[in-house]
Amino acid sequence: MTYPQSPVVEAIVAHAVPVQFDNSKAENNRFLHSIHHIWTPDIRILNHDGFEFYRWEGFLPPPEFAARTLCGFGLAYLRSKRFDQAEAVYLDVLKRFSTTYAAPEAQYYLGVARYRRDPDSDELLTQWANLRSRYPLSEFRAKQSFKDFP
Amino acid sequence: MPNVPWESDYDVALERARAERKFVFLDVFNPG
Secondary structure, X not given: OOOOOHHHHHHHHHHEEEEEEEOOOHHHHHHHHHXXXXXXXXXXXXXXXXXXXXXXXXXXXXXXXXXXXXXXXXXXXXXXXXXXXXXXXXXXXXXXXXXXXXXXXXXXXXXXHHHHHOOOOOHHHHHHHHHHHHOOOOHHHHHHOOOOOO | OOOXXXXXXXXXXXXXXXXXOXXXXXXXXXXX
């Protein structure tokens, strides 16, 4: 139901090589045990050395899945210090999926990506001000609430 | 309708990700 949707396919193939494991096959048990698999769907975004950058479990409808996937790639780019690509992904989420549960995360980390790319900019506070106004009840608003705003 | 072009081998997926400067999107599913 989810994977044939174009936004989902596009999100995945633009940024990753996709691979699946069927948890009903005994031949996969050793690998699934090694990653502490417990529930499906179990989504991991990994570096090419197997390091886990991002993960989530449980069904999401296609728009939410696409947005969550893109945020996963955004954080993977960010943690890889590929700031331009992180920024592009987060802007895409905010443009196309602004009403999804993942959107506040994109708004929060857009500020982080721009700040880490240029610590002298005021982008962190600018984007976090947007977070405050656009997603006031979000967990990510709480994450930035330590900052005082005039 | 399009579908995701799943790589069948995990190690090949890692190697392709390295060569293509991409990440690996791993999905553990239950067919039931």
